[in-house]
Amino acid sequence: MAILNILRYPDARLHKVAEPVKVFDDSLKRLVADMAETMYAASGVGLAATQVDVHKQVIVVDVSDRRDSLVVLVNPEIVEASGVSDIEEGCLSVPGIYETLERAERVKVRAFDQHGKSFTLEAQGLLSVCIQHEMDHLQGKVFIERLSQLKQQRIRARIAKQLRKSA
Numbered sequence: 001m002a003i004l005n006i007l008r009y010p011d012a013r014l015h016k017v018a019e020p021v022k023v024f025d026d027s028l029k030r031l032v033a034d035m036a037e038t039m040y041a042a043s044g045v046g047l048a049a050t051q052v053d054v055h056k057q058v059i060v061v062d063v064s065d066r067r068d069s070l071v072v073l074v075n076p077e078i079v080e081a082s083g084v085s086d087i088e089e090g091c092l093s094v095p096g097i098y099e100t101l102e103r104a105e106r107v108k109v110r111a112f113d114q115h116g117k118s119f120t121l122e123a124q125g126l127l128s129v130c131i132q133h134e135m136d137h138l139q140g141k142v143f144i145e146r147l148s149q150l151k152q153q154r155i156r157a158r159i160a161k162q163l164r165k166s167a
């Protein structure tokens with residue numbers, strides 16, 4: 001396994017749209033294992049393949065406190081959504097920025113695991129929000145891009161300042 005490099009906003013590669021996975025082979029299993037290791041090492045609750053510059057529809061999520069409940073979603077599809085959630089979100093590609101977006105409180109997701117087995121998952125609360133956040137990444141969308149233009153401008157200014165400080 002290996003820890004992968006996580007792209008940072010505003011890297012243009014975060015805007016690529018991921019392709020569906022067609023072959024469930026060893027390279028997919030390796031990608032999933034590496035993504036999980038990368039997510040845990042960064043203390044994140046979710047990671048999309050887009051964030052490690054692999055443009056395939058693959059997501060890993062673990063919202064448990066004990067970090068022992070890995071969920072792998074390949075080619076995920078939301079088949080039902082309901083309610084409104086207002087959980088604050090962060091992103092490993094946008095460190096230090098936390099914002100609340102309007103998301104569905106509950107989602108039903110159809111997906112495959114890394115072995116090609118299909119399953120349906122019903123999620124609510126943080127897990128639901130996290131899955132929606134990661135699925136946005138697969139569409140080339142970073143969560144802050146769902147905010148108003150004014151808020152996005154402020155965030156970009158903050159990020160530019162952070163980058164100048166760390167340079």
Ligand code: NI
Pocket residue numbers: 090091092093133134137143
């Ligand atoms: Ni993210």
